[in-house]
Amino acid sequence: MARSSGDDAQALFHSLRSAYAATPKNLKIIDLYVAFAVFTALIQVVYMALVGSFPFNSFLSGVLSCIGTAVLAVCLRIQVNKENKEFKDLPPERAFADFVLCNLVLHLVIMNFLG
């Protein structure tokens, strides 16, 4: 049973890799941005675990800005992805403009919250 799940995991990994290589370039850029944002959030959490969470609002604003921009980027990816039927008639410029607006609001609030 263990071997078959190990084999399963490997087969899974391979098929995922090959399928992912087929995604268009703009989506891969967005994915890279999401990965970067999540990684930054993780670094901040590790730092908080080491140093303590005293100005808690600063910690929260840092982590939430990373998570927030990651989530917004995922939403952008959803809206720009040509394979999604629901967003077929949404022009990608509009999606990007929404993304920029939401990020603007997010970072303004973060600025206020940083203390």
Add this chain to the structure above:
Amino acid sequence: MVGKSEPINGTAKSQPPPSPLSPKSPDLLSGYFSFKSLKLKTKQQELLIRVSILCLVYVLAFVTRLFSVLRYESMIHEFDPYFNYRTTLFLTEKGFYEFWNWFDSESWYPLGRIIGGTLYPGLMVTAALLYWGLRFLRFAVHIREVCVLTAPFFASNTTILAYFFGKEIWDTGAGLVAAALIAICPGYISRSVAGSYDNEGVAIFALLLTFYLFVKAVNTGSLSWGLASAFGYFYMVSAWGGYVFIINLIPLYVLVLLITGRYSMRLYVAYNCMYILGMLLAMQIRFVGFQHVQSGEHMAAMGVFFLMQVFYLLDWLKHLLSDTKLFQAFLRMTVTSAVGVGAVALGVGTASGYISPWTGRFYSLLDPTYAKDHIPIIASVSEHQPTAWSSFMFDFQILLFLFPAGLYFCFKRLSDATIFIVMYGLTSMYFAGVMVRLILVATPAVCLISAIAVSATIKNLTLLLRAKTKAPQSASGKGGSSGKAASKGSLDQSQPFQKNGAIALLFGAFYLLSKYVTHCTWVTSEAYSSPSIVLAARGAHGNRVIFDDYREAYFWLRQNTPPDAKVMSWWDYGYQITAMGNRTVIVDNNTWNNTHIATVGRAMSSYEDEAYEIMRSLDVDYVLVVFGGVTGYSSDDINKFLWMVRIGGGVFPVIKEPDYLVNGEYRVDKGAAPKMLNCLMYKLSYYRFGELTTEYGRPPGYDRARGVEIGNKDIKLEYLEEAFTTSNWIVRIYKVKPPNNRW
């Protein structure tokens, strides 16, 4: 026939499939309305009708709340609004920065209160903005007028919002009916009359705005609507503590959608945008602080957030992988690990105390018996009692039975939006049953769902009426939902009966609606328009007698006591004393410090000498009690006295409730308990009352509120002296004597 239908740019959103009114017969319409001379097309006629209905409803919603302003004067009602008024006054005088960082030493002496960090600023900021806006336009209004009329203004805005919400859920007809119903519904009017300057007046508008924007975001999947709903949520958080309802209902709704297999990308975009941005914005309010990540009441939203990420990930992987078997294996692994990790995190957080459990106020909603045993202060507020059936009928009338009918229609046409309104309706009705005050939160849902029922029924009935000559194809084509007899195949022969039945039912529907209007207006006029700071009664000859004793007492305090005098009273009157009397109080309606209130309760329930010690320790100069024995006013301190005993006894075990009762009965006459007859509250209420004849044919000292002759008529006060009693004896103020000089 409407050949070229030019798009009318009055409506911002494009029209849904044309309503049955438009394509049929313009000559019929123009015959009804005789617009031949104006040559208006059908679409324009419809737009004109809609706009004029909405304008009338807007004005109606405002005007129906003005009863007390017309009968008495333009003043703030009740207790809590006085605090809101005082803070708004401070905001307009000193500016936002001072307001946000305000530490008030005039209440909760000697502790003080951090007002900037313990209030919901939405209402004050809204009123201040309106005030500054009007001042900018050179209307020289006083801030009190703005405060008095803020709630009716926002009620009118709520009706417009209800129209748009109804349009989103069902169609424009339902929207119009919803706007009309919510304009006069007593459940909403009770907390938004002119003069009721309280958080709910603005909060219901914010609630409906948030819900509408969120449903719009889910329907369109657009980030900008999600952003707008986040702002709506921010406004709600700034306005009222009831925002907890939103932050739990929306995740519950998302969960229901996920469970019923309605997961979609639009839902992902809408919920995530609203949750992250909304949470961040909400944390800007100091009173809310970090509760969104630390309090148990907000954890559902976070849990659903993580669940959405898991769903999205799985959906994406399913899309990438072509082999379903592999995917199933992966699915099993991921879901079990995700649920496991989530449960462990929640368990660790709750056990270690990092995630605080549900606070008493909200826990008592889930377990209604909790407050009575553990937190007497919450149990003592009359608005927190469970609701009786009569209250439901009083506040909703026909909407009560239109609500299940509307639920039926919603279930017939299930979509993301109707699922939302059904959930909102059911959850809010449950909470309305637990606590009277929450009927207010249920009102928009009940009005919307009832509007669906009314609109759908009337539409079907009128379709039956109109299906005259082209019987087979039109009636069967259009009467899709449950018309009364549309399912019958043989339409021709039952035609006249159907038409007569439809006409009769239509008349019945209009009769019911007109009865609703009558009831609502009567309820508003009789029950919900009293300022409760000014009392009115009928004199012996039928003339109206006004008791303005409260304001008389507060202004006496303002003008006849030293500016740094401290006044002790029961917490109900704290806000009013600070706002109108401008004196420092010991406890007020904020009730944030139970021990302080219990100290006051203990002082009121002790013998005079013990109470004097407590009052000296608190630097009390004046004591204020409310007494209804002369007028028969029943909300006085003697009737509230047992709550003082319970709250005091909750902290100081020396006060025992059975000491004040006789065989479990609460009495003030000769048979009362000796401790009752000699406690401070009794003495202060009935001082010199034994000489007063209150009613013809009764002995002196007859208490009209309790209906008995008092037991202890010969009261001597040793440590206090009477300072002021109002003209109808409703408010009595006593001065605390300084200690005797030593020889």
